[in-house]
Amino acid sequence: MIDETTYTIGDLAREFGITPRAIRFYEDEGLLAPVRAGRNRIYNKRHRTRLGLILRGKRLGLSLAEIGELLGMYDGLRDSAPQLRRLLVVLAERRRALEQQREDIAAVLGEIDILERQCAEQLAENPEGAAAAHAALAARLGEGA
DNA sequence: ATTCTAACA
DNA sequence: TGTTAGAA
Numbered sequence: 001m002i003d004e005t006t007y008t009i010g011d012l013a014r015e016f017g018i019t020p021r022a023i024r025f026y027e028d029e030g031l032l033a034p035v036r037a038g039r040n041r042i043y044n045k046r047h048r049t050r051l052g053l054i055l056r057g058k059r060l061g062l063s064l065a066e067i068g069e070l071l072g073m074y075d076g077l078r079d080s081a082p083q084l085r086r087l088l089v090v091l092a093e094r095r096r097a098l099e100q101q102r103e104d105i106a107a108v109l110g111e112i113d114i115l116e117r118q119c120a121e122q123l124a125e126n127p128e129g130a131a132a133a134h135a136a137l138a139a140r141l142g143e144g145a
Numbered sequence: 146a147t148t149c150t151a152a153c154a
Numbered sequence: 155t156g157t158t159a160g161a162a
Contacts, residue, residue, distance in 0.1 A: 008147080008148080009147090009148070009149095010147065010148075019155080019156080020147090020148075020149095021155065021156065021157085022155065022156095024149085024150095025155060038162095039148075039149055039150085039162075040147090040148060040149075041148085041149090
């Protein structure tokens, strides 16, 4: 009793909360290979599972190329040792990238801290701001004239 | 109503 | 990827 459950592109799009366009795009990138019923695409459970994995990879921040490499253009040897090792490498790279971003953000937040203090400090010294300073300067220049 | 291809913002 | 035009 083989499971012949099939889905249209619209079915999967709704189920995964994406647009049919995105699904066709993944196909163009070589990540999905649905069967055709004339022109229309027909997806089975295997395709559906695969689409789920693709979106899973996207959530992790992987590129479609990386996802494709991990899933393999073909099915079957998905959990082979080589694939798992490759996944570990990709995940390590991803971790590095995120940690770098975290550092960059921390650096910018630090600069913002400094600038904020300088601004507050300046306001404390001269609450009226540059306008008052200019007025004072103009007054002094007027005295001389 | 849905899906498809192709092309462009 | 989104959008869109025109066809199936």
